[in-house]
Amino acid sequence: MTDVSKAEIAEPILRLRGIGRRFGGLHAVRDVDLDVAHGERRAILGPNGAGKTTLFNVISGDVGPSSGTIDFLGEDVSVLPPRARAKLGMGRTYQKSRSFLGMTVEDNLYLAVLGTRSGHFRPISLRKRDGEMRDRARELADAVGLGGRFGELVGSLSHGEQRQLEVGMARASNPHLMMLDEPASGLSRGERVALTELLLSLDPAITLILIEHDMDVALRVADRVTMMHDGRVIVEGTPDEIRANQTVHDLYLGRGNHSDV
Amino acid sequence: MTRITPDRVVGIGALVLAVIAPFIVSSYWVGALLTQMLFLGIVAASLIFLSAYGGMISLAQVAVYGIAGFVVGNATTNGNTKGLNLGWNPWWGVIAGIAIAVGVGLLFGALASRSVGIYFLMITLTYSVIANLTFGQVTDVSGFGGISGIPAPGAIGRVEAHQNRLYYVALVAAFLVYLLLRYVARTPFGLTLQGVRDDPIRMASLGYNVNLHRTIAFGFASFVASIGGVLFVWWNGHIDPASIDLGATIDVLVIAVIGGLYRLEGAWVGALFFVIVNNYSQQISFIGPRFHTLIGAIFLLIVLVSPGGLVGLWERALELASGTHKEPSDRTPIEVGPVESHV
Ligand SMILES: Nc1ncnc2c1ncn2[C@@H]1O[C@H](COP(=O)(O)OP(=O)(O)O)[C@@H](O)[C@H]1O
Ligand SMILES: [Mg+2]
Numbered sequence: 001m002t003d004v005s006k007a008e009i010a011e012p013i014l015r016l017r018g019i020g021r022r023f024g025g026l027h028a029v030r031d032v033d034l035d036v037a038h039g040e041r042r043a044i045l046g047p048n049g050a051g052k053t054t055l056f057n058v059i060s061g062d063v064g065p066s067s068g069t070i071d072f073l074g075e076d077v078s079v080l081p082p083r084a085r086a087k088l089g090m091g092r093t094y095q096k097s098r099s100f101l102g103m104t105v106e107d108n109l110y111l112a113v114l115g116t117r118s119g120h121f122r123p124i125s126l127r128k129r130d131g132e133m134r135d136r137a138r139e140l141a142d143a144v145g146l147g148g149r150f151g152e153l154v155g156s157l158s159h160g161e162q163r164q165l166e167v168g169m170a171r172a173s174n175p176h177l178m179m180l181d182e183p184a185s186g187l188s189r190g191e192r193v194a195l196t197e198l199l200l201s202l203d204p205a206i207t208l209i210l211i212e213h214d215m216d217v218a219l220r221v222a223d224r225v226t227m228m229h230d231g232r233v234i235v236e237g238t239p240d241e242i243r244a245n246q247t248v249h250d251l252y253l254g255r256g257n258h259s260d261v
Numbered sequence: 262m263t264r265i266t267p268d269r270v271v272g273i274g275a276l277v278l279a280v281i282a283p284f285i286v287s288s289y290w291v292g293a294l295l296t297q298m299l300f301l302g303i304v305a306a307s308l309i310f311l312s313a314y315g316g317m318i319s320l321a322q323v324a325v326y327g328i329a330g331f332v333v334g335n336a337t338t339n340g341n342t343k344g345l346n347l348g349w350n351p352w353w354g355v356i357a358g359i360a361i362a363v364g365v366g367l368l369f370g371a372l373a374s375r376s377v378g379i380y381f382l383m384i385t386l387t388y389s390v391i392a393n394l395t396f397g398q399v400t401d402v403s404g405f406g407g408i409s410g411i412p413a414p415g416a417i418g419r420v421e422a423h424q425n426r427l428y429y430v431a432l433v434a435a436f437l438v439y440l441l442l443r444y445v446a447r448t449p450f451g452l453t454l455q456g457v458r459d460d461p462i463r464m465a466s467l468g469y470n471v472n473l474h475r476t477i478a479f480g481f482a483s484f485v486a487s488i489g490g491v492l493f494v495w496w497n498g499h500i501d502p503a504s505i506d507l508g509a510t511i512d513v514l515v516i517a518v519i520g521g522l523y524r525l526e527g528a529w530v531g532a533l534f535f536v537i538v539n540n541y542s543q544q545i546s547f548i549g550p551r552f553h554t555l556i557g558a559i560f561l562l563i564v565l566v567s568p569g570g571l572v573g574l575w576e577r578a579l580e581l582a583s584g585t586h587k588e589p590s591d592r593t594p595i596e597v598g599p600v601e602s603h604v
Contacts, residue, residue: 062465083467083468086465086468094463100455100456111453120470121474122449123449123451123481125447172467
C-alpha cells in the first residue's frame with residue numbers, strides 16, 4: 001500500500017450512494033451508502049433475505065439499481081453492463097456455484113482468463129496466445145488447490161472443490177475488486193479452514209468484499225464489517241466493534257450456533 | 262491421439278464407403294440420394310452446431326440456405342421470366358450467395374440473440390416464413406415459379422451428365438464442414454459459445470458480450486447453411502419458394518433430431534435415413550403420399566426412445582457392449598425453456 005498515491009487513498013475504490021433495488025413491492029435493498037477503500041477486506045453480514053446478494057448484483061451490474069449511483073475507481077458505472085465492469089476490474093462469485101459443470105477445470109479457468117482479454121471471437125487456436133492463457137489457468141488452479149484436478153469435469157468435483165474453483169475464476173482477470181458471495185457455504189470444517197487460508201493469502205492490493213455467514217471466516221478475513229438487515233445497512237465497524245455490538249447480537253450472533261464468537 | 266475407438270472405426274469406415282460409393286451403388290443412388298444426403302446434412306449440421314454448442318435451436322437454417330440458393334440463381338442465370346438474370350460466372354454466384362446469406366444471417370442473429378428457448382424458436386420460425394413469402398411475392402428475385410436453369414461451374418459440368426462430380430464436390434464440402442465445426446468448437450470462439458450456452462449470466466460477469474456472441478455464432482452457422490444452399494441449387498438446377506417452405510424447414514429439423522441433436526455426426530446420419538425413407542416410401546403405394554405421416558411417426562418414436570437420436574442409440578449400444586456406464590456427459594442437455602430472466 002506504500003506506493004498508492006494520496007489521491008487513491010482518499011478516493012475509495014467503490015462508492016455507493018443511495019442504492020436501492022425493488023422487486024415489485026419488495027425493497028430488497030434500500031438507501032445503501034457504502035465506501036470501500038483500496039485494498040480493504042470488507043465483510044457483509046446479515047440474516048437471509050437481508051439484501052446482501054442483491055447488493056452484489058447491483059454492484060456487478062447483474063441487476064440495475066432502482067435508485068442511487070455506483071462509482072468504481074472514480075468512474076460512475078451505474079449504467080454499464082456487467083461485462084464492462086468486469087473489464088474495469090471487478091471479479092465476483094455467486095452464492096450458488098455458477099461454474100460450467102460440463103467443462104473441465106482447465107476450460108473453466110481458461111474462459112475466466114479470456115473474459116477480460118480480447119479475442120473472444122477468434123475462430124482459430126493460436127499455440128502461443130492460448131498456451132499462455134492455459135498456463136495462467138494452470139497457475140490459478142494450483143493457487144486454489146485444484147492443480148490435481150485440472151483435467152477433470154467440474155461436475156465431478158466435490159462441492160468444496162467447486163467453491164475453490166469459483167474463487168480461482170474470480171481471480172483470473174486480476175481484478176482490482178473481488179466480490180465473493182458466501183464462499184464457505186456448505187463447506188466442511190476443514191474446507192472452511194483451507195478457504196480462510198486461501199483468502200488470507202490473496203494479494204493485499206486486491207480489494208475484497210465478502211458475504212459470509214460463517215463468523216470464523218468473516219471476522220478473521222475482514223478488516224471492516226457491514227451489517228445489513230431488511231435491505232438497509234444497520235451497523236458498520238471493525239470486527240471487534242461488531243462483536244461488541246448489541247444490535248448485531250440480537251439479530252444474528254445471539255441465535256443458534258454462532259453465539260460463541 | 263490415434264487410439265482406435267469404435268467411433269473412429271465407424272467414422273473412417275463411413276468415409277471410405279462414401280468415397281467408393283459411386284463404384285458400388287447405382288448412379289441413381291449417387292445422384293439422387295447420396296448427393297442430397299450430403300447437402301441436407303450440411304444444413305442440418307449448421308442447426309446441430311447452434312443447438313449443441315450454442316443452445317439455440319434455429320428454424321431459420323433452411324431460410325438462410327434458400328437465400329444463398331436464390332442469390333446464386335439470380336446471379337448466374339439468364340433467360341428466366343422472373344429474377345434478375347445477371348448471368349454471372351457461377352463462382353461469383355457462390356461468393357455472392359454465401360456473403361449475402363451470412364449478412365442476412367447476422368441480421369437475423371442480432372434480432373434473435375436476446376431470446377432463448379421457445380421464444381428463439383418462434384423468432385427463427387418467423388424468419389423462415391418471411392423468407393418463404395418474400396421470395397414468393399417479390400417477382401424481381403423469384404416469384405412462385407422460381408428460378409430455373411441454374412448452372413454448376415464448368416468444372417462440375419452438367420449435373421445430369423456427370424453425377425459423380427457434384428457428388429464428390431458435396432462430399433468434400435461436407436467433410437470440410439464437419440472438420441471445421443469440430444475444430445471451431447475448441448477455439449476461443451467455440452469455448453466461449455459453450456459458456457454462453459451453459460450460463461449467460463456468468464459469462465457476462467466474466468467480461469463476455471453474450472448477445473454479440475450469439476449473433477456471430479448465428480452468422481457462422483449461416484455460412485455453413487449457405488454452403489448447403491449452393492450445393493442444393495447446383496444439384497436441383499432450380500429453386501422456388503416451395504424449396505424453403507415450412508415443410509422443408511421441418512424436414513431439416515426432423516433430420517437433425519432423428520440423427521441426434523447433440524453430435525455433428527447426427528446431421529448426416531439423419532439425412533441419410535431421411536432420404537432413404539423418403540425414396541423407398543414413395544415406391545410403396547399405400548405410404549407414398551403419406552411420407553410425412555411416416556417420418557413424423559419415426560420422429561416421435563426416436564424422440565421417445567432416444568433423445569440423442571440415432572447417434573445416441575449407437576452411443577448407448579456401445580455402453581451396453583462395454584458394460585460401462587458413462588461419466589456425466591460432457592454435453593449439457595439442451596434447455597428449451599428460458600434459462601433465466603435477464604433483468
Ligand atoms: N430477482 C429477484 N426477484 C424477486 N425478488 C428477489 C430477487 N432477488 C432477490 N429477491 C428478494 O430480495 C430479498 C433479498 O434477497 P437477497 O439479496 O438474496 O438476500 P441475502 O443474499 O441477504 O440472503 C429477498 O426477499 C429475495 O426474495
Ligand atoms: Mg444471498
